[in-house]
Amino acid sequence: MARIQIITIIVSLLFLFYIARLIIKGRLREEYSIVWCTCTCILVIFSFWRNGLAVMSKLFGVFEPPNLIFTACIFAILVYLLHLSVVASSLHKQNKQLAQDIALLKQEVKNLQHK
């Protein structure tokens, strides 16, 4: 096994371990961890399977195997960023509704106290 394979396998496994730790400690929600776990698993697979990249490139009709990596990675990152923007938008909306409810409730509580 080539040196680079061993390095990538170790790094990927460490990364997977770190994600698991974040989930256990409650700092990462499971639904967001799916993407990260999948990515790491793919990395591990390709670290073991050295010819995998060449096979995949041929399958997709890409001449230079590294180009496949860049295209796939950038696409995945873009999709994930969009997903995060959607999450941020919904948090924004929920935040607003909470703030409005708090303002109205505070006023109601004050009203009740004065009675």
Added chain:
Amino acid sequence: MPALLSALATITLPRYYHSEIVVINDCSADNTRVIAEQYKATVLDLPINLGIGGAVQTGLLYALHNNFNIAIQIDGDGQHPPSELVKLINHYETTGANLIIGSRFIKKQGFQSSFFRRLGIKYFHWLNKVFTGQSIFDSTSGFRLFDKKAIGLAAAYYPDEYPEPESLVFFSKAGLTISETPVVMAKRNGGQSSIRNFASLYYCIKVTIAMFFSSIRKYS
């Protein structure tokens, strides 16, 4: 603020109206709450800064929960003289429209804003015509009267940033009747406009996009 509130307190509404003044405090740094309470206004304190749209919606939510028949939005910086408020109510009674806008430009009286701002407002007038087919001259005016139907709709959906032109598209899509009445506005006597310099470019782009999507969105 104090001048505005005292003027509001002394205003005489036609006949059967029972009024309540509600001040929305969107994380203001000054003593808004203390002043407002001196004038026996209801104060709604937002725990975090929501911006104009969220603040206006809070007021409308209050109106909805308390079963108000009409709600009038009025800026806190003195741009909208309370004496003009009666005009909105009168216009509401004669036309029965769901949304009444106090407009600076029908009679061209009072403070008319700067050249570039007027240019922008002309642009929105044109955009509104394109998207809604209605001709509203002062689509950025925040001096507005909402009837019960409009309150209900805006409480459910109201844009956050620069809500005025966009909400018009939404309201007319929802089938509300919108009507304008001439009012005299003053120059703001405190605070800064939320729309300045480069922000104005962003404002134009954001509102254009928002109006476009409002016009093609389906409201159920």
